[in-house]
Amino acid sequence: MAKTEISTLGEFGLIKHLAKHIQLENPSSEKGIGDDAAVLNYTGENKRALVTTDLLLEGIHFDLTYVPLKHLGYKAAMVNISDIFAMNGTPKQITVSIGIDKRFGVEDIEELYAGILLACSRHHVDVVGGDTTSSLTGLCISITCIGEGEVGKIAYRSGAKQNDLICVSGNLGAAYMGLQLLEREKRLFQNDKNLEGVQPDFAGKEYIIQRQLKPEARGDIIKALADAGIVPTSMMDISDGLSSELFHICDQSKVGCNIYEDKIPIDYETASMAEEFNMNLVTAALNGGEDYELLFTVPLEMHEKINEVKDVHVIGYITEAGAGKYLTTRDGAAIELKAQGWVHI
Amino acid sequence: MAKTEISTLGEFGLIKHLAKHIQLENPSSEKGIGDDAAVLNYTGENKRALVTTDLLLEGIHFDLTYVPLKHLGYKAAMVNISDIFAMNGTPKQITVSIGIDKRFGVEDIEELYAGILLACSRHHVDVVGGDTTSSLTGLCISITCIGEGEVGKIAYRSGAKQNDLICVSGNLGAAYMGLQLLEREKRLFQNDKNLEGVQPDFAGKEYIIQRQLKPEARGDIIKALADAGIVPTSMMDISDGLSSELFHICDQSKVGCNIYEDKIPIDYETASMAEEFNMNLVTAALNGGEDYELLFTVPLEMHEKINEVKDVHVIGYITEAGAGKYLTTRDGAAIELKAQGWVHI
Incomplete structure (x- = not known):
């Protein structure tokens, strides 16, 4: 099969390319790919659930040479919390998945978690789930944040008007x-x-x-x-x-x-x-x-x-x-x- | 600092250990870590949102020697969808994060996505977001699935009774x-x-x-x-x-x-x-x-x-x-x- 280098599309091009095939079929999927968070209608009334996710990989997003694990955890949680705020919403829950290689001990993961929990407590966010697994290839952190927004107050990227x-x-x-x-x-x-x-x-x-x-x-x-x-x-x-x-x-x-x-x-x-x-x-x-x-x-x-x-x-x-x-x-x-x-x- | 090998705890031990530090503070966080999915109350009425997440890493969870990318995408989505069913719920949305290294071309990622979308369409699930990033260290897939359950019908792991x-x-x-x-x-x-x-x-x-x-x-x-x-x-x-x-x-x-x-x-x-x-x-x-x-x-x-x-x-x-x-x-x-x-x- 012909191979198109991903660099020819870039990140946003790749997302746009993949999103072409995606059609939403559930009434509760109000807004999918393309903003800081997805908007889900789980109430039928004025509240909306907001969902955002980020994947952080060692060597790409962080360098453990100078990033302490507690700071890494703090930042990993904070960037997801930030995405919910960026919808003019209130973050409520996160799930935390981590892939860990043999270099790490329990104390290391505790440090990472301490940072995650500190960021969460700052914004009254609960850790409600996740996945922990071993990794052959460095530390990997995937966080999903769920929050709440109000109809009419959720701020999309698409709402800017001339003269704003x-x-x-x-x-x-x-x-x-x-x-x-x-x-x-x-x-x-x-x-x-x-x-x-x-x-x-x-x-x-x-x-x-x-x-x-x-x-x-x-x-x-x-x-x-x-x-x-x-x-x-x-x-x-x-x-x-x-x-x-x-x-x-x-x-x-x-x-x-x-x-x-x-x-x-x-x-x-x-x-x-x-x-x-x-x-x-x-x-x-x-x-x-x-x-x-x-x-x-x-x-x-x-x-x-x-x-x-x-x-x-x-x-x-x-x-x-x-x-x-x-x-x-x-x-x-x-x-x-x-x-x-x-x-x- | 003393280093405790993670193997001394095992997966479930590590999760239990980390979960000790986690306290839920939001009323909407009805059930956190410890089941197939978290249970969130975003309605105040009879419906509940269910959230589950999985992290799949190359070399640990799959071997591309014999796993076609389309099958991998299908399975990655399906195992998350399965976790929502396992709560006696209905899966509705997923977010898909992938880390991709240089071996992969656009067509490869299309194959992976085709599998994800096929699994989703089987169960009427929408892809509503995600993250794509480069990876130095193999393919990495993190999927979060959100679904719906009804109060009184959500099946937890903790409900089995003698003689059942x-x-x-x-x-x-x-x-x-x-x-x-x-x-x-x-x-x-x-x-x-x-x-x-x-x-x-x-x-x-x-x-x-x-x-x-x-x-x-x-x-x-x-x-x-x-x-x-x-x-x-x-x-x-x-x-x-x-x-x-x-x-x-x-x-x-x-x-x-x-x-x-x-x-x-x-x-x-x-x-x-x-x-x-x-x-x-x-x-x-x-x-x-x-x-x-x-x-x-x-x-x-x-x-x-x-x-x-x-x-x-x-x-x-x-x-x-x-x-x-x-x-x-x-x-x-x-x-x-x-x-x-x-x-x-």
């Missing part, structure tokens, strides 16, 4: 710069011929390291929006990078966008690290990923209300379909945004 | 003997020094091969029981082997059991294969696993009704707590059952 304000929570690029730093220290350590085991110096870099190793799902923002009476017209979490996520929202909403370089929130540690690495700061913020901040749109009329929500930043606005996706730089130039996705394969 | 009849559907040991045959042919092929590539001869063995490669979840039995007005007092599917599953039901129900060797249903292909391999047939039926038949208990008063349900066999009865778990052999001897679990690690 584009908002992000927190700041961007920090997790990516934290990863760059950890990778550099790993190389230095591996090249340490004298095997003196010099401990890496992370002083002044604690924040970006933490953003990489211990991301926090923004349940606080979901609560703040609800308290302010704001229902986002579209929303997703930023796992692949701002640029990539904007493409998803614009494509699914059939709109364009314009964002402003000087409005993108960036922490000073991120900026100083980018300078040290001689990297373009905006590129890091646009394409970095793994910040797990929320990207969402609200109607223009919400302008004053949204400005009062702590730690939310308006970075641009939605334009009409066909207008393209643009970044206005500090010097006023409009450059077209490029999507970047999954480049593992 | 123990029933199994179909026949046992076939999938295990199919695996033995496939493994033998693989060894012969690998030892074929002349590289003549002699094709294996599976004539007369089609049934056991199919039981291994293409198991069928027994939705038909669930329907037949419902039609007959029978609500099992306990139920689970047979994935690890009859003996192991009886231990789960007896331990969780706090009862003993007595089953009869001559009542255990066995197909003649299974029997003839065991003879060819010089293996003990009862051992294969008790410990073989992967048949995905249903093991369940019904009240003694259902005796006549259950005898009328096609392809269901009464193999014994539940005894009082502390009475132990026994097999009565053909010559009338009572031998104590041994649990066998997961022996991968």
Whole structure:
């Protein structure tokens, strides 16, 4: 049989390709593939069940050289919890499947679980099931999160309308710069011929390291929006990078966008690290990923209300379909945004 | 830190150990770890959501030397669907996560998906989400199935009562003997020094091969029981082997059991294969696993009704707590059952 390299399609292309064959037949399957979570109607009334899942593989998604198992567990649970928040929902349960190879002892798995349970307790999420198995080939973690949403308040990627304000929570690029730093220290350590085991110096870099190793799902923002009476017209979490996520929202909403370089929130540690690495700061913020901040749109009329929500930043606005996706730089130039996705394969 | 080998606990021991730290805090988490699926209350009324998940890793759960990708997809979906039936529920949705390494092309993943979708269409299940990622270390499949159950009809492992009849559907040991045959042919092929590539001869063995490669979840039995007005007092599917599953039901129900060797249903292909391999047939039926038949208990008063349900066999009865778990052999001897679990690690 002819063999098409998966790289010719890329992650999103492969998903789209496979999804073509998928038809939903149950009335309870309200929304399938294509958002942060599936939407299931198990009540017939106003509540909906939300389901999301993630697969994390050693060597691809994490490097145990510098990621402690407790942090890994925390992050694995948190990124799934984040996907439920990204639907404007409330996470309630997770299932945890792990494949374990011979390197790991019971204490290791306890550490991993301690991290998972800590993340869960932060957001009142219950571990309700899973699967544990041996692995020949490294650690493997698959988590599914189930949550609850309300009809009319669930935020899909497809709801952005022309003139809506584009908002992000927190700041961007920090997790990516934290990863760059950890990778550099790993190389230095591996090249340490004298095997003196010099401990890496992370002083002044604690924040970006933490953003990489211990991301926090923004349940606080979901609560703040609800308290302010704001229902986002579209929303997703930023796992692949701002640029990539904007493409998803614009494509699914059939709109364009314009964002402003000087409005993108960036922490000073991120900026100083980018300078040290001689990297373009905006590129890091646009394409970095793994910040797990929320990207969402609200109607223009919400302008004053949204400005009062702590730690939310308006970075641009939605334009009409066909207008393209643009970044206005500090010097006023409009450059077209490029999507970047999954480049593992 | 002290390192405790995971093998000292075993699969079930490890799960029990980890579950000690898990407390449920959401009212909607009705039943967590410890059954075929979790039970979630997303309605407040009579319906419950059921959730189950499985992780399949190359080299541990499947061998691509003799398992076609389409069959693998079919089986991966089917074993999850089977877990929802094993709660006396109806499967509705699955999420599919796959980790793919460089050996695989788009057509391969299409084959895998074709199998998944075929299994789903057999049972009217929708694929509603998932995750695709690259893998450095072989194929990895994680499936979560969500279904629906009704309060009062959901069958837990913990509901068996003294004097209940123990029933199994179909026949046992076939999938295990199919695996033995496939493994033998693989060894012969690998030892074929002349590289003549002699094709294996599976004539007369089609049934056991199919039981291994293409198991069928027994939705038909669930329907037949419902039609007959029978609500099992306990139920689970047979994935690890009859003996192991009886231990789960007896331990969780706090009862003993007595089953009869001559009542255990066995197909003649299974029997003839065991003879060819010089293996003990009862051992294969008790410990073989992967048949995905249903093991369940019904009240003694259902005796006549259950005898009328096609392809269901009464193999014994539940005894009082502390009475132990026994097999009565053909010559009338009572031998104590041994649990066998997961022996991968």
